[in-house]
Amino acid sequence: MDRSKVRVLLPAEKIQARIRELGAQISNDYPDGRPIYLICILKGAVMFHADLARAIDRSVRMDFIGISSYGKNKTSSGEVRLTKDLDTSIEGADVLIIEDIVDSGITLSYLKHVLEQRRPRSVRIAALLDKPERRLRPVEVAYVGFTIPDEFVVGYGLDYAEEYRNLRDICILDP
Numbered sequence: 001m002d003r004s005k006v007r008v009l010l011p012a013e014k015i016q017a018r019i020r021e022l023g024a025q026i027s028n029d030y031p032d033g034r035p036i037y038l039i040c041i042l043k044g045a046v047m048f049h050a051d052l053a054r055a056i057d058r059s060v061r062m063d064f065i066g067i068s069s070y071g072k073n074k075t076s077s078g079e080v081r082l083t084k085d086l087d088t089s090i091e092g093a094d095v096l097i098i099e100d101i102v103d104s105g106i107t108l109s110y111l112k113h114v115l116e117q118r119r120p121r122s123v124r125i126a127a128l129l130d131k132p133e134r135r136l137r138p139v140e141v142a143y144v145g146f147t148i149p150d151e152f153v154v155g156y157g158l159d160y161a162e163e164y165r166n167l168r169d170i171c172i173l174d175p
């Protein structure tokens with residue numbers, strides 16, 4: 001990990017403050033008494049999933065799904081692969097997909113389609129970061145943390161070649 005190559009875009013405190021707001025909004029939008037199934041897309045969303053879950057004042061279930069669309073390259077190949085399935089059934093459930101970043105939209109449009117076939121009660125998406133300039137497939141994101149410019153970002157779960165995921169801030173990686 002080369003810290004001289006990164007500069008902070010979103011400091012940790014700002015991320016946490018925004019997550020508290022999203023948690024309050026989600027708690028307000030979902031009725032009491034039914035758990036919200038928080039589905040984490042591995043691996044980039046793990047930090048957001050863990051922090052958002054703690055900001056939601058409702059019963060939640062936590063599950064994980066593995067999807068790979070990038071391989072080791074920086075740009076999307078357009079190929080999507082399920083690498084790990086959920087452990088639990090989501091039939092009749094209120095599902096909230098937790099994603100770190102929406103880029104081309106390929107990952108989320110694929111996953112939403114896959115999960116909807118399992119007959120959940122509802123499916124919404126929460127994404128910490130949105131890069132609308134890069135969109136190739138339309139995706140409806142109910143909860144967006146930050147809209148960001150088309151820069152390559154790392155940290156807070158996001159990687160470059162598996163490095164930088166453990167940074168507390170979200171940073172721009174200089175080429």
Ligand code: PRP
Pocket residue numbers: 041042043044045067068069070071076099100101102103104105106107108158159
């Ligand atoms: C990244 C990111 C999203 C996806 C977004 O995942 O975490 O899941 O790409 O891109 P898209 O909108 O163009 O589909 P990646 O495949 O790099 O895996 P990772 O989360 O394990 O790092």
